[in-house]
Amino acid sequence: MKNIFVIGAGRSASSLIRYLLDHAGKNEWKVTIGDLSKELVESKVADHKNGEAVVFDIHNASQREKYIGAADLVISMLPATMHMDVAKDCLRLGKHMFTASYVSPAMQELNDEAKKKGLLFLNEIGLDPGIDHMSAMKIIDELKAKGIKLKGFYSWCGGLVAPESNDNPWGYKFTWNPRNVVLAGQGTARYIENGHYKYIPYNRIFTEIRRVDVEGHGTFEGYANRDSLSYRPIYGLEDIPTMLRGTLRMPGYCYAWDALIEIGLTDDTVKIEHSEKMTYAQLMDAFLPGKGKDVRKRAMDFLDIHVTSPVMERLEWLGIFSEKQVKVKNGTPAQILQELLEEKWALNPNDKDMIVMQHHFVYDEAGKEKNLYSSLVVKGDDMIYTAMAKTVGLPLAIAAKLMLQGKINMTGVVVPVMKEIYEPVLKELEKSGVTFTDHLD
Amino acid sequence: MKNIFVIGAGRSASSLIRYLLDHAGKNEWKVTIGDLSKELVESKVADHKNGEAVVFDIHNASQREKYIGAADLVISMLPATMHMDVAKDCLRLGKHMFTASYVSPAMQELNDEAKKKGLLFLNEIGLDPGIDHMSAMKIIDELKAKGIKLKGFYSWCGGLVAPESNDNPWGYKFTWNPRNVVLAGQGTARYIENGHYKYIPYNRIFTEIRRVDVEGHGTFEGYANRDSLSYRPIYGLEDIPTMLRGTLRMPGYCYAWDALIEIGLTDDTVKIEHSEKMTYAQLMDAFLPGKGKDVRKRAMDFLDIHVTSPVMERLEWLGIFSEKQVKVKNGTPAQILQELLEEKWALNPNDKDMIVMQHHFVYDEAGKEKNLYSSLVVKGDDMIYTAMAKTVGLPLAIAAKLMLQGKINMTGVVVPVMKEIYEPVLKELEKSGVTFTDHLD
Numbered sequence: 060m061k062n063i064f065v066i067g068a069g070r071s072a073s074s075l076i077r078y079l080l081d082h083a084g085k086n087e088w089k090v091t092i093g094d095l096s097k098e099l100v101e102s103k104v105a106d107h108k109n110g111e112a113v114v115f116d117i118h119n120a121s122q123r124e125k126y127i128g129a130a131d132l133v134i135s136m137l138p139a140t141m142h143m144d145v146a147k148d149c150l151r152l153g154k155h156m157f158t159a160s161y162v163s164p165a166m167q168e169l170n171d172e173a174k175k176k177g178l179l180f181l182n183e184i185g186l187d188p189g190i191d192h193m194s195a196m197k198i199i200d201e202l203k204a205k206g207i208k209l210k211g212f213y214s215w216c217g218g219l220v221a222p223e224s225n226d227n228p229w230g231y232k233f234t235w236n237p238r239n240v241v242l243a244g245q246g247t248a249r250y251i252e253n254g255h256y257k258y259i260p261y262n263r264i265f266t267e268i269r270r271v272d273v274e275g276h277g278t279f280e281g282y283a284n285r286d287s288l289s290y291r292p293i294y295g296l297e298d299i300p301t302m303l304r305g306t307l308r309m310p311g312y313c314y315a316w317d318a319l320i321e322i323g324l325t326d327d328t329v330k331i332e333h334s335e336k337m338t339y340a341q342l343m344d345a346f347l348p349g350k351g352k353d354v355r356k357r358a359m360d361f362l363d364i365h366v367t368s369p370v371m372e373r374l375e376w377l378g379i380f381s382e383k384q385v386k387v388k389n390g391t392p393a394q395i396l397q398e399l400l401e402e403k404w405a406l407n408p409n410d411k412d413m414i415v416m417q418h419h420f421v422y423d424e425a426g427k428e429k430n431l432y433s434s435l436v437v438k439g440d441d442m443i444y445t446a447m448a449k450t451v452g453l454p455l456a457i458a459a460k461l462m463l464q465g466k467i468n469m470t471g472v473v474v475p476v477m478k479e480i481y482e483p484v485l486k487e488l489e490k491s492g493v494t495f496t497d498h499l500d
Numbered sequence: 501m502k503n504i505f506v507i508g509a510g511r512s513a514s515s516l517i518r519y520l521l522d523h524a525g526k527n528e529w530k531v532t533i534g535d536l537s538k539e540l541v542e543s544k545v546a547d548h549k550n551g552e553a554v555v556f557d558i559h560n561a562s563q564r565e566k567y568i569g570a571a572d573l574v575i576s577m578l579p580a581t582m583h584m585d586v587a588k589d590c591l592r593l594g595k596h597m598f599t600a601s602y603v604s605p606a607m608q609e610l611n612d613e614a615k616k617k618g619l620l621f622l623n624e625i626g627l628d629p630g631i632d633h634m635s636a637m638k639i640i641d642e643l644k645a646k647g648i649k650l651k652g653f654y655s656w657c658g659g660l661v662a663p664e665s666n667d668n669p670w671g672y673k674f675t676w677n678p679r680n681v682v683l684a685g686q687g688t689a690r691y692i693e694n695g696h697y698k699y700i701p702y703n704r705i706f707t708e709i710r711r712v713d714v715e716g717h718g719t720f721e722g723y724a725n726r727d728s729l730s731y732r733p734i735y736g737l738e739d740i741p742t743m744l745r746g747t748l749r750m751p752g753y754c755y756a757w758d759a760l761i762e763i764g765l766t767d768d769t770v771k772i773e774h775s776e777k778m779t780y781a782q783l784m785d786a787f788l789p790g791k792g793k794d795v796r797k798r799a800m801d802f803l804d805i806h807v808t809s810p811v812m813e814r815l816e817w818l819g820i821f822s823e824k825q826v827k828v829k830n831g832t833p834a835q836i837l838q839e840l841l842e843e844k845w846a847l848n849p850n851d852k853d854m855i856v857m858q859h860h861f862v863y864d865e866a867g868k869e870k871n872l873y874s875s876l877v878v879k880g881d882d883m884i885y886t887a888m889a890k891t892v893g894l895p896l897a898i899a900a901k902l903m904l905q906g907k908i909n910m911t912g913v914v915v916p917v918m919k920e921i922y923e924p925v926l927k928e929l930e931k932s933g934v935t936f937t938d939h940l941d
Contacts, residue, residue, distance in 0.1 A: 323701030
């Protein structure tokens, strides 16, 4: 009997937990799920005979000792900033650990000791990071084997709402941390294109967008992620002249989001005194230049748009010009906006979300420029088993199975860019409908 | 013999040190000046018989113990973040402490204990904060005594270059921390006007500017400071419907600075890989939208300005389109810009800087709206005895004298908003040419 301890039973853990429980009998696993919420964790385990639901507080060291100590493998679905307590306990108690988060410098520091103890600390094995690394490396390695040198690599990913469940002009609902969506793009994005380094500051990141076509699924718009440059060494593409990673949104989203930025509603540094006593119209009055009661008109003047503008349609739909009351007390603009969006962009029980990923490789072959597109579209089942939960959770679950079956034998702090991991994981993901379609132009 | 220990002999300490040494004989003071730089501190003490120059490292606890222990009063001219080690030693060793910095929450926490020990921790006794508080409170108290209730209070201050020393289109040279100038306005500014809360995010702070006329000195432009709201309780103006504090610049500065922001050159979060291998023109290529070698044209297209625009004149003067090499290695845009500005905006030895401050009070008297303007213009002598050094250092020095003479008898963590301090300090400042001119409209 092998013991798996999953920490966190929230939004993105549903598919992970279901997969582990579905495979627990045959593999002789015991799967323990810990979460602060008794109700949540019990709903996910649902009396499965190989499952155990426990109320678990990550800040309780003796609870950590008990449950991590009893496990062979710990999977942390906690927010990225909370992994380190778990990681240190895993190291001390001699347990493997998997996460879907980026390797932090603190995590990276554990590499030598993890290796010494024969432990695998596998990170970035979710969707993005995760499936993006694996599917990209598969093609990069294939092209390399053919002696082909990449000229360009564009990689896009977005967690969206499926067209059939879309009932709002933004084409967006939350399937992931809302705060990250509200604060997206702050700072300056960097990438390289045709040998030119490019930097885009926050005030332009949602307007310097690209059109991204995905065969059979229409057109999306993409904005640049914070840092495309640091992926060059990870993918073994140090000298590639074009490398851009970005986020996909439905058409029209980005310019409308930029309007919220320009107005100032995404700032998280200033507190709005007595925000809970304001209406959204009063909030707009406080932010928009000019004077006068007609905040719609002031917004259109400031943004230089017409009442029929698609940007205006989206702002109007949010209700930011309405007499509705702000709920957040002394909140920052970002907190107030997030609260509004969590209401407006909530998934309904039967809504299907949609993950879209596309890699676009540019290279020369036989004297001609080729464009290889490799695309993935996954739809969710409902508001619990979302495409986000599947694509984040299944790679983790599959990698867990492979390791416990002795089919992955690595140690140290690892990300899944090597064939030993990506090949079997991608193969099994295909069985769950996580399948890339390639298209050569 | 009373001992005064001044920590820091840099840019803004010149006038403070000179005043203390000038008054040391008559008052029987010994003035010890500590700084990391032997050369700097010796040049400021210049063998004065009541002065002692010591090489002093704030991070050296035994040095702190020695020099703070020997003092009656410690004046810290260190950067604001470095006061706390000094403050804790002062508390422990029973010494008074003065600074020209804002009271931090950590400093405020020492209030009770300082009171208990009979110590005065006087802060915000420089220019801004400092002279602004004192000169404003004098008029606010006078109006209050007449039963007048303020409707509005605008307060502006700027450290500029005097017109006779101005040789660049920005009308600006550094007399103060360059980094603060480069990062100015990041976040969101808040104030209140006619009972409406107003918030201005970074992308608009240098374009939503006001015209500020100072009699006899022409017109300036003012942008809003980060937080005007928190000054209402400090000044006893909790219910005032208009309160705005801001920074003055020469006309044309703000729109040109906004162009640097829009391009992305003030961001301090992203590192420019191999920036030291780039020219400024290449840096602009990396930041400007579009393609092509003519970065001037791309800048004009992006900013939507003509080649004759005053914004373009200022950008061109900086040399940001030139083939000049960037010096900073792997720097952020803000670091690179700062390095360039420190070269371009350096004071020449005989340059005179200029401090401009204006308070504008609005109130009703005898059924008529009155506008009272109280303005201060101070010019520097040269690049050492700048107007900035005078207006920051003299209030500190004068307050030190008054306290050591027993004319200020307060304890605890204090800012100079009470008559007991501002009246004698302002009176003596007038003797040094720091004189406000009032004008009623």
